[in-house]
Amino acid sequence: MSTAVDICLTINGERVSRRVEARRHLVDFLRLDLGFMGTRTGCEHGMCGACTVRVNGKIVRGCLLLAATLDGADVETIEGVSQSGEMRDLQDAFIARNACQCGYCTPGMLLTAADLLSVNPRPTRAQIREHLSGNYCRCTGYHAIIDAVEATAARRNAEPGP
Amino acid sequence: MSDIIDPKSVDRPNSYIGRSVPRPNAKTLVEGQGRYVDDIVLPRMVHVAFLRSPHAHAKILAIDATAALLSPGVLRVFTGADLSPHCEPWVATLAHLKGMKSAPQHPLPLERATWVGEALAAVVADSRAAAEDAVAHVRVDYEPLPAVVDMEGALLATTPVIHAELGDNLCFQRVNEAGQVEAAFAQAHKIVEATFYSGRHTGLTIEPRSILVDFNRASGRLTVYHSTQAPHMMQGVFAKHMRLSEGDVRVICGDVGGSYGIKVHVYPDEVAVAVIAKLMGRPVKFIADRLESFASDIHARDHRIRARMAVDAAGRITAIDVDDLTGIGPYSVYPRTSAVEANQVVNLVGGPYDFANLRARTTVVFQNKTPTCQYRAVGHPIATAVTEGLVDLAAEAVGLDPVDFRRRNLMKDGSYPRASPAGMKFEGLSHEASLAKLVSMMDYPALRSEQQRLRQQGIYRGIGIASFIELTNPSPFMYGVGGARISAQDGCSVRIDPDGSVVAASGVTEQGQGTEAILRQIVAEAVGVAIANVRVITGDTLITPYGGGTWACRGAGIGGEAALRAGLALKQAALQVAGAMLQTGGDALDLVDGQIVERRSGLARMPLAELARIVYFRGDTLPPDLPRELMQTRHFSTKEYPFAFTNGVQACWLEVDVDTGAVRLLKHWCVEDCGRVINPLLVDDQVRGGIVQGLGGALFEHCIYSPEGQLLVGSMADYLVPMAAEMPDIEVGHVETPTKESLLGAKGAGEAGTAGAPAAAMNAINDALRPFAVKVFAQPFTPERILAALGKVPTRWPEPAQSAFRTTSPAKTGAAGAAGHHSRLFRRT
Secondary structure: OOOEEEEEEEEOOEEEEEEEEOOOEHHHHHHHHOOOOOOOOOOOOOOOOOOEEEEOOEEEEHHHOEHHHOOOOEEEOHHHHHHHOOOHHHHHHHHHOOOOOOOOOHHHHHHHHHHHHHHOOOOOHHHHHHHOOOOOOOOOOOHHHHHHHHHHHHHHHHOOOO | OOHHHOHHHOOOOOOOOOOOOOOOOHHHHHOOOOOOHHHOOOOOOEEEEEEEOOOOOEEEEEEEOHHHHOOOOEEEEEEHHHHHHHOOOEOOOOOOOOOOOOOOEOOOOOOEEOOOOOEEEEEEEOOHHHHHHHHOOOEEEEEEOOOOOOHHHOOOOOOOOOOHHHOOOEEEEEEEEEOOHHHHHHOOOEEEEEEEEEOOEEOOOOOOOEEEEEEEOOOOEEEEEEOOOOHHHHHHHHHHHOOOOHHHEEEEOOOOOOOOOHHHOOOHHHHHHHHHHHHHOOOEEEEOOHHHHHHHOOEEOOEEEEEEEEEOOOOOEEEEEEEEEEEOOOOOOOOOOOOHHHHHHHHHOOOOEOOOEEEEEEEEEOOOOOOEOOOOOOOHHHHHHHHHHHHHHHHHHOOOOHHHHHHHHEOOOOOOOEEOOOOOEEOOOOHHHHHHHHHHHHOHHHHHHHHHHHHHOOOEEEEEEEEEEEEEOOOOOOOHHHOOOOOOOEEEEEEEOOOOOEEEEEOOOOOOOOHHHHHHHHHHHHHOOOHHHEEEEOOEOOOOOOEOOOOOOOHHHHHHHHHHHHHHHHHHHHHHHHHHHOOOOHHHEEEEOOEEEEOOOOOEEEEHHHHHHHHHHOHHHOOOOOOOOOEEEEEEOOOOOOOEEEEEEEEEEEEEOOOOOOEEEEEEEEEEEOEOOOOHHHHHHHHHHHHHHHHHHHHOOOOOEOOOOOEOOOOOOOOOOOOHHHOOOEEEEEOOOOOOOOOOOEOOOOOHHHHHHHHHHHHHHHHHOHHHOOOOOEOOOOHHHHHHHOOOOOOOOOOOOOOOEEEEOHHHHOOOHHHOOEEEEEOOO
16 A cells, blocks of 8 residues: 655754655654644645745645655754744744734744745735735734734844844 | 723733733744644544545445455444444524424434535544545445435425425524514615625634544543533533533643634534544544535535615615525534524624614525534624625615715614614614724725726726624523523633732633633733733633633633633732731732732732742631632623624725726725723734635635535635735724623624625625626625626526616605516626
């Protein structure tokens, strides 16, 4: 029925070696095999964005990627970026602006928003909406999320450069 | 009223009520550390996948699990016959909904499948994937039966009856009538009429329905980890139907990934999981996938409403007459029933307006589709769309601006308490003040000028206004009087621990609204401690006071009031101890920011932590007869009014592309009056989230079925939801008319947005289409439907003749009602 594949990769900066079923997608690998529960499944069709994680620096849908293809990859999840503190200001803005309600979409939303700010430090509200348009949130109506991303960009731009 | 909730006091210590304080849960959520049911892993846990019906209606001749049981990892396969000896069936009716009927329902059906997606057999395996693999090997022999799909034909003599023992497919019928409706229509200056459709929706919680049940055979105790809004109600349901005592059932509800009413119902597949856990004596988990969510989460809002309104020559509403029809699937959903949505429609229609003559009829029928039940703003979006759609038609018929027409007809702000023709009692509303504030926020005259200017350039923009009322803080009149074990009362226990910190346990629940945040604010203010020193516990039937949970906008108004009263009582108890310790009267002291202070001077006398230390560890130093109850519990339910109504008004500004039919939302405004605002930050985003949910229904969301009863939406690519790029910025304003039934004065705010948004969007689209003299009344207002109304594409099955509306002038011709002269009739098919 299934074939097992050996993979060795980096998850949140730590080396992980596992034998995975060929059909195991990345979210199940993270959640069921490794216990990283911050990555959520909402649709498993690649549409809701709740499973967004970073692979080799790019955001991807964890439900559309098979773990077996990730030998040698560098995977970052909400747990990893929270620990490194790289988006602490964005997370704080989400808290201050009430940009997460039930919190289920939030890890994916944060990773997607951080991705935007890394390529476009001065996004307009329309650009923020466009970039986040693959991440479903049923609670907030998005307005608060857009505010939080906009405020983070403004704060980063106000700080003196390196 | 206590000065504790004077919003002007925001600058003194501990005045948290009225402040935008962030949620205590938010930090764990933004770091991905929330704990939802699927995050819980227990030793020896197994997983369920269900075989679901591919037929809308079929007899189950045989289920053969032989091959499935040989599939790797499979432990057991259960059918309805396996589970029914261990579970009492339920019938979802309410005694106060006269004549309502439904059929007994089991965890898994015994003889027939009655909708596409109904769970028929459960496969238990050591992983969800293994269970799903085996489902494909369960062999079921079906005898397909004729399905009842179209609600319009459900009651015809030629239509098959779904449950023979009920005699017909009628679940419930009611006419709510007041005044002289026929006479009012006969004397009307103008009559406007239209047929409205509210498309079948589903809630689409991003966290699917989730349940993990563990049964300990030795203790006989069932522990249910459940993504639910009402843990105590579910405790009672599991106990009653599995023949356990309530004390042996514990329901634990951690983080919930969205609910919106979807997670307040009893789902047969979830009961099946509990029964299986009891039979297997080990933890059993079921997490719905997205496809089974579409087919088995409750649907809602599948209504067709023929409606008309009579107005006099002065532009005043004299009568409303609506005939509502709704199809609810094959069973009424337990225990709230599937007739409440329709009942709300007939209770709420015309709600904001001052008129005397009303006839509101509803007919609730069974059909072979996914069962429907209460979903955010239950009935409100339907009643509001019908009312506000008629209001805009009437304004146009008498040549009045929509805002002027509303000013003329809304209930006057000083006229309360009063009742509506539908019999709803209003303690105090603010329709006029809310409309005035809205008009100012949106700069209505400027927007009208811009609309005119752009129309010259071939750009068609529209403004839609929708006033609404919202039912909140329900009393036992909502469910309890009908026999349902659903608590209208909630309790809160508040205690001081030895370090002076405060813990509050409440019966209301958190699904992201910020329930725990507002309870924390209220308790901090009531007791007199810093908010950081208050911890709130919800969602565990073993440790929180009994209560109804969070639904129908009751968390703040009911749960918040219980917390306020418990907190105030605890403060008094602490001050009594402090008075004895400091040898002064407790009245001379106060508790501010965790310090016992002299009330007059504010002089700090003792930290609360010191008081608590003495009470817990050196009680020997206190007078022997001194009460030292550093934990207080209070309960609250409303008594004078069946419901605390709120009100508000929304405006939608959008553009219709008349070549593509696409609607672009530009801006949305809402002014709402939920009484005392405890946390503006949270209330505003409740309103915004609700508005977007309403806009989703208005523009995109639709559970579409084939004529055979096949559900045609199975993924988020078929069932479209609002995403960030399509949604507008939303401005929210408030008028505050606190309820006098409580010290807190809070009413609900969670459903106001959803109640008014579809009506505002519909009116805005029709306003944009005004130059073309066509209108749309069938939600969702898709590009295809708008182009069909414009005559640019043909109408396809199963489209209703949605653009049909008309204005008649019976008074002018002396004829009455249907015999009236048709001054206009637009009908495009």
